[in-house]
Amino acid sequence: MKSNIEIQRVEKSNIENVDFNNLPFGSVYSDHMLECDFVNGEWQTAVIKPYAPISLDPSAKIFHYGQSIFEGMKAYKDADGNTMLFRPLDNCKRLNKSAERLVIPQIPEDIFMDGLKKLLEIDNNWIPTNEGSSLYIRPFMFASGLGFHASPADEYKFIICTAPSGAYFAGKVKVLIEEKYARAANGGVGFAKAGGNYAAQFYPTQLAIQKGYNQVIWTDDNSHEYIEEAGAMNIFIRIGNTLITSPTNDRILDGITRKSIIQIAQDSGIDVEVRKITVSEVISAAQNGNLKEMFGAGTAAVISPIAGFGYQGKDYDLPELENPFATTLKKAITDIQTNKAEDPYGWRVMV
Amino acid sequence: MKSNIEIQRVEKSNIENVDFNNLPFGSVYSDHMLECDFVNGEWQTAVIKPYAPISLDPSAKIFHYGQSIFEGMKAYKDADGNTMLFRPLDNCKRLNKSAERLVIPQIPEDIFMDGLKKLLEIDNNWIPTNEGSSLYIRPFMFASGLGFHASPADEYKFIICTAPSGAYFAGKVKVLIEEKYARAANGGVGFAKAGGNYAAQFYPTQLAIQKGYNQVIWTDDNSHEYIEEAGAMNIFIRIGNTLITSPTNDRILDGITRKSIIQIAQDSGIDVEVRKITVSEVISAAQNGNLKEMFGAGTAAVISPIAGFGYQGKDYDLPELENPFATTLKKAITDIQTNKAEDPYGWRVMV
Ligand SMILES: Cc1ncc(COP(=O)(O)O)c(C=O)c1O
Ligand SMILES: Cc1ncc(COP(=O)(O)O)c(C=O)c1O
Numbered sequence: 001m002k003s004n005i006e007i008q009r010v011e012k013s014n015i016e017n018v019d020f021n022n023l024p025f026g027s028v029y030s031d032h033m034l035e036c037d038f039v040n041g042e043w044q045t046a047v048i049k050p051y052a053p054i055s056l057d058p059s060a061k062i063f064h065y066g067q068s069i070f071e072g073m074k075a076y077k078d079a080d081g082n083t084m085l086f087r088p089l090d091n092c093k094r095l096n097k098s099a100e101r102l103v104i105p106q107i108p109e110d111i112f113m114d115g116l117k118k119l120l121e122i123d124n125n126w127i128p129t130n131e132g133s134s135l136y137i138r139p140f141m142f143a144s145g146l147g148f149h150a151s152p153a154d155e156y157k158f159i160i161c162t163a164p165s166g167a168y169f170a171g172k173v174k175v176l177i178e179e180k181y182a183r184a185a186n187g188g189v190g191f192a193k194a195g196g197n198y199a200a201q202f203y204p205t206q207l208a209i210q211k212g213y214n215q216v217i218w219t220d221d222n223s224h225e226y227i228e229e230a231g232a233m234n235i236f237i238r239i240g241n242t243l244i245t246s247p248t249n250d251r252i253l254d255g256i257t258r259k260s261i262i263q264i265a266q267d268s269g270i271d272v273e274v275r276k277i278t279v280s281e282v283i284s285a286a287q288n289g290n291l292k293e294m295f296g297a298g299t300a301a302v303i304s305p306i307a308g309f310g311y312q313g314k315d316y317d318l319p320e321l322e323n324p325f326a327t328t329l330k331k332a333i334t335d336i337q338t339n340k341a342e343d344p345y346g347w348r349v350m351v
Numbered sequence: 352m353k354s355n356i357e358i359q360r361v362e363k364s365n366i367e368n369v370d371f372n373n374l375p376f377g378s379v380y381s382d383h384m385l386e387c388d389f390v391n392g393e394w395q396t397a398v399i400k401p402y403a404p405i406s407l408d409p410s411a412k413i414f415h416y417g418q419s420i421f422e423g424m425k426a427y428k429d430a431d432g433n434t435m436l437f438r439p440l441d442n443c444k445r446l447n448k449s450a451e452r453l454v455i456p457q458i459p460e461d462i463f464m465d466g467l468k469k470l471l472e473i474d475n476n477w478i479p480t481n482e483g484s485s486l487y488i489r490p491f492m493f494a495s496g497l498g499f500h501a502s503p504a505d506e507y508k509f510i511i512c513t514a515p516s517g518a519y520f521a522g523k524v525k526v527l528i529e530e531k532y533a534r535a536a537n538g539g540v541g542f543a544k545a546g547g548n549y550a551a552q553f554y555p556t557q558l559a560i561q562k563g564y565n566q567v568i569w570t571d572d573n574s575h576e577y578i579e580e581a582g583a584m585n586i587f588i589r590i591g592n593t594l595i596t597s598p599t600n601d602r603i604l605d606g607i608t609r610k611s612i613i614q615i616a617q618d619s620g621i622d623v624e625v626r627k628i629t630v631s632e633v634i635s636a637a638q639n640g641n642l643k644e645m646f647g648a649g650t651a652a653v654i655s656p657i658a659g660f661g662y663q664g665k666d667y668d669l670p671e672l673e674n675p676f677a678t679t680l681k682k683a684i685t686d687i688q689t690n691k692a693e694d695p696y697g698w699r700v701m702v
Binding site: 025026027029033051052053054055056057058059062063064065066067068070072100101102103136138140142143146147148149150151152159161163178180181182183184185186187188189194195196197198199200201202203204205206221222231232 | 376377378380384402403404405406407408409410413414415416417418419421423451452453454487489491493494497498499500501502503510512514516529531532533534535536537538539540545546547548549550551552553554555556557572573582583
């Protein structure tokens, strides 16, 4: 272990109060959290301590200027009880990419990685073993420095919390292709996991929910003709036997699930196209029967199949396939994640 | 007083430690703050209490999903020691417009207005009397409800803090017309005072500062051909004797200073055009000598004259005028704000 981590253990674990057979998503928290403060221009000693409230001055910039970024990852237990992470360094690198865009200091990789591993060691029995469950990991960073002045803060906190979690979505979702609202601007922060991006999604999503949909399919803010993301997931669309996903750009998050799915699909002989995809092309495919599948891809839900979508007041259903790509690919990636299959890519990290 | 406010006073005021002749902007805080919690679907009793840290669970959604909005206002003392606010209800209404877009509950106008007035009564001697100084008022609301799930929180805090403040900008600023980055998307949250909008501005602003400018002039995210805002201010451009400002839209904040300046300018016989303004038009005007003035307008700086701007690697200076509109208009609006002039508009509110 390169970095020094100070450890303060809970006096009494809270784990007995948790029903691991009925876990919600992301709302039960493990005993400990990791915290590291950026003060006087440098990161201080990271501390693993009991999960507890954070105390902040009312003028802390997080409350005013939205300087906050986060990551989402999962830890799994394999059949032998080993702890598995999936491409964790990619989350660290993406957090730092987000940090750069939001003018938040870079978190050193050893604080992130060693801190995370140590935290998982200490709260190891919080990692669920039930099928479909996992330990959801939430690293985040925000401005704790003070001042009512719209400029970057001089102090920050990096925190990792974990939450034993059940599955994210219950079943198939119905989505609405967005024609008016947008989550990201050209030259904006859509590619970053910045807090503000998510708050911006709530209102359009709420309108969609009121109309009977579960999620919004985001389109570009200018023409609304290009399909970009599905809620807080990347999107895959199968037309005929070709699996299509939009290239990432400065409006789209470079999802770790997305790039893993592209790789797995290609290696299992699926024809994958990473290219811009238009709404009109999807509508035509739906009309002529070539639209076979749509699904979201992201850490929380892994793969979230879409049952149908709405566009311009019309609803389109997707067919019920016997062996959808979604099922094959979800099995393939979760088998790698949970050490049920070989990992030819070196993605899995045993802690 | 319609709403009930609970009052907890400080044991000992901190005012003796404050040098009112050397006030920074927004970084010295008055003795008290107002806090009101939204819990179980309703706003609880507002409390005025000693300015003190806020304690939040690490899973509070403010840290993760950027559900935060704010306002900026000022209180002034007139020559007789009366306390003056400027169009305060407009700030309340705008906060609620921001709230709607960010799926934050509406704050009732009486909690906002009565709470603010009571707070100013209690911390009345914190309102500076020096020329150019004022009490900066920061109402803000954020998600205090919990969960690692990208959806609106179920609990919120509404807080008002105040900070006796000196002038925001020291002198004239040099600005850079943005060609790559953007602060707001079409169909996004640019019109709201959402925290995330400000964090999104920091990186491009920092790049501009590194090139020797003070601020960025924001252009539309699609063509970068339309001039929209100046840093965190609205922008006015004088070509010949015409004062031009962009119409507000869903990317631009509907500034209270902006609309007041438009009104005052029109009523003092200045030719005002509220219309889209292109970068190329400004460049041509700069080249043929018709570009007379550019200035930002916002509560913090009131009016912030621009000395020159950069675009596509070239710098353009603005002339030094004897009687710029900026000076006349700044005097006119601050005279109304500080009760040195008649207020034919009913904008000033005596507390
Ligand atoms: C906007 C957005 N798109 C896509 C994703 C998927 O990214 P990942 O697969 O790395 O979780 C996420 C995060 O889950 C996201 O927030
Ligand atoms: C982005 C932005 N534009 C313009 C303004 C000016 O608005 P107001 O005059 O109401 O302060 C502000 C706030 O000061 C702002 O944050």
